[in-house]
Amino acid sequence: MTSKFLAATVSGLAALATASGAFAQAAPPAAAPPISHGAPIAGVCIFSSQRAVATSQVGKAVDARLKAIIAQVNAELTAERTSLDNDAKALDAKKATLDQSALEQQAAALQVRANAWQRKGQQRQREVEATEQKQLARVYQELDPAIRQAYQAKTCSILIERESVLLGNPAMDITDAVVTAVDARIKTLTFDRERLDQAAPGAQALQPTPKKP
Numbered sequence: 001m002t003s004k005f006l007a008a009t010v011s012g013l014a015a016l017a018t019a020s021g022a023f024a025q026a027a028p029p030a031a032a033p034p035i036s037h038g039a040p041i042a043g044v045c046i047f048s049s050q051r052a053v054a055t056s057q058v059g060k061a062v063d064a065r066l067k068a069i070i071a072q073v074n075a076e077l078t079a080e081r082t083s084l085d086n087d088a089k090a091l092d093a094k095k096a097t098l099d100q101s102a103l104e105q106q107a108a109a110l111q112v113r114a115n116a117w118q119r120k121g122q123q124r125q126r127e128v129e130a131t132e133q134k135q136l137a138r139v140y141q142e143l144d145p146a147i148r149q150a151y152q153a154k155t156c157s158i159l160i161e162r163e164s165v166l167l168g169n170p171a172m173d174i175t176d177a178v179v180t181a182v183d184a185r186i187k188t189l190t191f192d193r194e195r196l197d198q199a200a201p202g203a204q205a206l207q208p209t210p211k212k213p
Helices: 002-011 049-055 057-093 100-153 175-185
Strands: 044-047 158-161
Touching (some): 044 100, 044 175, 049 057, 049 175, 057 100
Parallel strands (some): 044 158
């Protein structure tokens, strides 16, 4: 019973999911049949933030780096899970030679490791999500001056997010102009995974106590 419980616990732990935010959703839409548009509306412009992120060189570089970080995290968690699986199988194989007390002790130790692995996986998930959000914000910071530049060059009076518009005349779309301007200024961003490690237990207790006057 102990070995079955351990095996179910280890095999049931969730692996880290890949990033599913704006970078992952920024794939260009499938080609649609040609549509005849009416005349462009003067002063009305359209911009696709998703397409700008997906097609700009800096957006592609950040997306590639995020995928590399996710691969590193998955490799780390997979190696630890394999170790847990192997140790659970080894314990199951020798349970007949152990007394109940020794079996319970080793099973409890393995359970502690499994719980720690699960917590690490959850933390890595949060770290990847925090990294994605931070770098996406950086990409938007790089896009902002290019958006303003294209907006003024096109003499726009209003700028509408393309994803909020079902159809629109491409002549009103400034996305390509924004991407061209961003590509001319920046092509990549350097970053590592965000670290969300908590302070070690008892660290607060180590702080010096203020002396009373």
